[in-house]
Amino acid sequence: MRARLLFALLASMGGFLLYSVVQAQVVQDPFPTDNDVNAIAKKLYCPVCPNTPLDVCETQACQDWRALIRDQLAEGWTESEILDYFVAQYGEMVLAEPEREGFSSLVWLFPIIVLILGVVLVRQVLRTWKAGGEIQITESQALEVQPEILARIEKELEEM
Amino acid sequence: MLADIGLIALIMAFFLALYSTLASGYGGWKDRYPFIQSGRNAALITFPLLTISVVILVYSLVSLDFSLAYVADVSSRAMAPFFRLTALWGGQAGSILFWAWLMAGFVVVVARRKWDADRELLPFVLLVAMGTTAFFIGLSVFIDNPFARLWHVEGASKLTTAIFRPENAMAYLLQDGNGLNPLLRHFGMIGHPPTTYLGFTGFVIPYAFAIAALIKGKVNDDAWIKTTRRWTLFAWLFLSIGLVLGGRWAYDVLGWGGFWGWDPVENAMLLPWLTATAFLHSVMIQEKRGMLKAWNFILIILTYSLILFGTFITRTGIIDSVHSFAKSALGPVFFAFIGFTFIGSISLLLRNLRQLKSENEIESFFSREAAFLFQNMLFLAVTFAVFWGTIFPMISEVVTGTKMTVGPPFFKKVAGPLFSVILLLMAIAPFVAWRRQKVSKLANALLWPFIISLIVSTAWVSFHSQHPASAFSLWMISFVWLSILWEFWRGIRARMKNKNENPLLALKRLIGRNHRRYGGYIVHLGVLMIAMGFIGDSFFKSETQGAISVGEELQIGRYTLRFDNLLQYPGSDGREILEASTSLFKDGEYIRRLLPRRDFFIVQNQPVSVPGVYSTLAEDVYVLLIGWEDIGKESSTFKIYVNPLINWTWIGGVVLVLGVLVAAMPLGRQVMQSSYVLRRQPLKPSLEMEG
Numbered sequence: 001m002r003a004r005l006l007f008a009l010l011a012s013m014g015g016f017l018l019y020s021v022v023q024a025q026v027v028q029d030p031f032p033t034d035n036d037v038n039a040i041a042k043k044l045y046c047p048v049c050p051n052t053p054l055d056v057c058e059t060q061a062c063q064d065w066r067a068l069i070r071d072q073l074a075e076g077w078t079e080s081e082i083l084d085y086f087v088a089q090y091g092e093m094v095l096a097e098p099e100r101e102g103f104s105s106l107v108w109l110f111p112i113i114v115l116i117l118g119v120v121l122v123r124q125v126l127r128t129w130k131a132g133g134e135i136q137i138t139e140s141q142a143l144e145v146q147p148e149i150l151a152r153i154e155k156e157l158e159e160m
Numbered sequence: 161m162l163a164d165i166g167l168i169a170l171i172m173a174f175f176l177a178l179y180s181t182l183a184s185g186y187g188g189w190k191d192r193y194p195f196i197q198s199g200r201n202a203a204l205i206t207f208p209l210l211t212i213s214v215v216i217l218v219y220s221l222v223s224l225d226f227s228l229a230y231v232a233d234v235s236s237r238a239m240a241p242f243f244r245l246t247a248l249w250g251g252q253a254g255s256i257l258f259w260a261w262l263m264a265g266f267v268v269v270v271a272r273r274k275w276d277a278d279r280e281l282l283p284f285v286l287l288v289a290m291g292t293t294a295f296f297i298g299l300s301v302f303i304d305n306p307f308a309r310l311w312h313v314e315g316a317s318k319l320t321t322a323i324f325r326p327e328n329a330m331a332y333l334l335q336d337g338n339g340l341n342p343l344l345r346h347f348g349m350i351g352h353p354p355t356t357y358l359g360f361t362g363f364v365i366p367y368a369f370a371i372a373a374l375i376k377g378k379v380n381d382d383a384w385i386k387t388t389r390r391w392t393l394f395a396w397l398f399l400s401i402g403l404v405l406g407g408r409w410a411y412d413v414l415g416w417g418g419f420w421g422w423d424p425v426e427n428a429m430l431l432p433w434l435t436a437t438a439f440l441h442s443v444m445i446q447e448k449r450g451m452l453k454a455w456n457f458i459l460i461i462l463t464y465s466l467i468l469f470g471t472f473i474t475r476t477g478i479i480d481s482v483h484s485f486a487k488s489a490l491g492p493v494f495f496a497f498i499g500f501t502f503i504g505s506i507s508l509l510l511r512n513l514r515q516l517k518s519e520n521e522i523e524s525f526f527s528r529e530a531a532f533l534f535q536n537m538l539f540l541a542v543t544f545a546v547f548w549g550t551i552f553p554m555i556s557e558v559v560t561g562t563k564m565t566v567g568p569p570f571f572k573k574v575a576g577p578l579f580s581v582i583l584l585l586m587a588i589a590p591f592v593a594w595r596r597q598k599v600s601k602l603a604n605a606l607l608w609p610f611i612i613s614l615i616v617s618t619a620w621v622s623f624h625s626q627h628p629a630s631a632f633s634l635w636m637i638s639f640v641w642l643s644i645l646w647e648f649w650r651g652i653r654a655r656m657k658n659k660n661e662n663p664l665l666a667l668k669r670l671i672g673r674n675h676r677r678y679g680g681y682i683v684h685l686g687v688l689m690i691a692m693g694f695i696g697d698s699f700f701k702s703e704t705q706g707a708i709s710v711g712e713e714l715q716i717g718r719y720t721l722r723f724d725n726l727l728q729y730p731g732s733d734g735r736e737i738l739e740a741s742t743s744l745f746k747d748g749e750y751i752r753r754l755l756p757r758r759d760f761f762i763v764q765n766q767p768v769s770v771p772g773v774y775s776t777l778a779e780d781v782y783v784l785l786i787g788w789e790d791i792g793k794e795s796s797t798f799k800i801y802v803n804p805l806i807n808w809t810w811i812g813g814v815v816l817v818l819g820v821l822v823a824a825m826p827l828g829r830q831v832m833q834s835s836y837v838l839r840r841q842p843l844k845p846s847l848e849m850e851g
Contacts, residue, residue: 012238034705034797051423053567056416060765096567097551103560107552109543111574118537120488126530129451129522 032073037066040079043097047090163228165176166216167307167323170257172302173209174615176202177264177294188375196283199284200271203290207264210297214261216305221247228333229321230254236339236763238576238734243345250340252475252490253306258353260296267293270365278387283364284372288684292364295497303490310334342761342768345733356402356429360467362395366462370457373731374508379453379516385443390824396440397820399433404690404813406722415769417782417801419698419809420569421769427550428470431543435463438539445532449594450519454509455536461505462543468498524596531589538582545574572698580636583691586684588638590647600788609642630699636697640688644681651678669820679823686819696779696805706796707787716800719753719781720745726788726796736760740785740796744774756785756798779804795849
């Protein structure tokens with residue numbers, strides 16, 4: 001039963017993967033399209049309106065910036081060159097995703113540190129929960145009279 | 161005249177709330193019963209007084225009393241009466257009053273309950289809840305008064321807003337008001353603030369009970385948790401509805417094709433929801449096993465502080481944001497109050513920390529207790545990550561002097577993986593036993609969901625090999641789905657075998673017998689559906705944009721959009737509408753007409769995009785009219801988003817509400833469980849006697 005199930009599972013997975021290789025795609029439009037511009041604008045934030053990505057911002061300034069991106073693309077600039085240009089012009093705040101160097105790296109680092117601390121803390125708490133159990137066992141043992149004490153008491157009783 | 165009565169009622173409410181706070185606190189501290197009783201009476205009168213203020217403000221908004229600055233700001237002649245009414249929470253002054261009013265209403269419900277049940281706690285519950293109420297009424301009276309009037313000072317170029325007549329000033333009556341921000345005129349934004357505020361203020365009650373328990377040192381009995389169980393559920397429900405409605409509003413109105421942009425204000429609302437969700441789960445372990453007591457105090461304190469923080473961010477605009485329709489000088493006062501309550505609560509907790517004892521121990525790291533603890537930690541980790549990302553631009557500005565942006569990519573990368581682990585826990589944890597779980601048994605229980613989900617996801621990735629990351633999320637989603645359904649099926653099958661019931665009856669009785677548990681599972685299913693919306697949004701969203709002339713087509717995936725014509729006509733509420741008529745085709749077959757619009761609100765000089773949406777369970781086609789050529793109406797630019805699975809977000813919201821209702825209300829003939837523990841204390845006088 002198990003073996004047959006496993007076989008069926010593997011066979012179906014293999015079949016699906018085979019199909020994915022056969023699949024074809026790729027359609028191209030004349031360059032640069034609105035979509036090429038938006039793909040880059042998405043990674044930038046409007047420097048004027050707070051918290052609005054450049055690809056959806058409707059102000060005149062943003063329309064001009066998108067036109068600028070289009071011109072740069074037509075001139076053959078790469079995506080990173082365009083992003084660098086905007087950072088140089090308007091500062092790091094235009095980047096949607098904070099950089100991973102300098103002061104900005106802290107924004108990435110802290111959540112990771114907190115997660116690690118959290119895991120350590122959980123381990124610690126679980127330890128004490130288990131240890132708490134052991135303490136209780138020793139406490140309950142304490143209620144039972146130890147044999148040597150019992151012997152001593154009996155001995156003292158005899159002496160009386 | 162009427163506004164004066166509203167103002168007087170508001171001021172009286174402030175002093176009564178302040179008195180109620182002090183009297184019940186003093187009475188509780190010195191054990192002086194008359195003070196407690198008096199404080200309670202003051203609390204009971206605060207609410208009707210605030211109601212007078214609210215009713216008068218609403219009346220002024222509807223009847224357009226433009227002598228009031230607030231009315232002139234958010235109401236206008238062109239607005240329908242219904243929208244004038246919702247303008248109560250459409251601006252800052254009104255929403256603070258609204259907050260205080262809801263809070264005072266909840267205090268009345270608490271104060272009118274049976275006092276013998278929690279006699280020791282209630283004075284301090286009043287102290288905390290009325291203290292919070294007094295703070296908000298105080299903001300309303302002293303900082304942003306909704307009854308402030310417009311004055312024209314001789315020689316000044318601008319109008320002055322003040323409660324009392326400044327020197328050399330004349331009352332000024334505007335002809336028309338600005339009206340509600342056009343973006344807010346949507347059902348989502350009508351429902352979002354009230355539900356959110358119900359959730360926010362609702363959580364103040366469990367917090368108040370927690371602080372009361374800390375003050376009295378009654379930290380080891382669960383009275384505060386059992387008493388507030390329903391409150392917690394109720395508040396959480398409204399907070400969740402508020403979040404979903406807010407998302408729906410963003411999707412319909414903001415015109416960027418999504419429903420969650422990780423905007424600071426959205427985050428500010430998500431934060432208390434996260435800690436509240438952790439709290440909701442972690443109280444279960446305290447009720448069942450007497451563990452995690454300190455955690456629960458921390459979680460409810462955090463929730464309260466984050467609720468204040470959320471209101472603070474939304475209302476002060478300290479972090480610039482598309483949502484910050486309201487900006488003012490509230491900041492410092494609010495900040496001080498958050499700091500004071502947070503430090504005060506934590507010191508109370510520290511004072512009691514030594515007394516907090518775990519009543520039970522576990523036998524293995526692999527147990528439900530451990531799963532709960534791990535889940536708590538994950539929720540707090542997400543909370544921290546979102547909080548940190550939200551405030552980091554401020555920190556950066558203060559420390560380095562340069563502004564920066566922390567946008568959606570950060571939150572997706574940091575919170576996404578943590579949320580996936582939480583979702584997986586949702587599948588596994590319900591199968592894990594208390595104390596100790598044998599791994600082999602667990603694996604056996606989850607074998608079928610695991611195998612089927614593996615097949616489904618492999619199948620999926622074969623058809624969509626361009627999104628490899630989605631295979632994992634799909635495996636995860638289907639695994640959690642199947643394991644929850646499997647849990648239902650196990651219960652139904654057992655009942656069918658043992659009691660000879662048909663499947664439907666078995667399901668009904670199964671839920672009826674253990675409504676908290678199965679209600680919880682239904683909520684999990686709802687959350688899963690919402691997660692599907694997020695996954696569709698993150699991995700499968702596609703978009704295209706292009707300028708086309710009448711008769712031309714724009715292609716995206718299997719869809720084709722044909723531009724038919726462009727119309728311009730005047731609409732209601734003082735707007736000019738530009739509407740494109742387009743036809744949507746799928747695989748060459750006509751589906752329907754879509755009418756993306758651009759509404760210009762003339763007075764506010766503000767455009768609002770109204771998308772044309774073709775919505776199915778599998779995906780939404782979301783068409784925006786984003787530009788048109790100046791020459792004529794012959795050519796326009798459209799943006800089309802194909803948003804897979806987005807509908808599941810809203811369906812999930814409804815399922816979540818159903819689940820909470822099942823969990824909160826027993827079905828069938830089951831006897832209502834008393835929500836608090838009765839303790840006999842015959843020697844003290846009953847507080848009900850003189851009331």
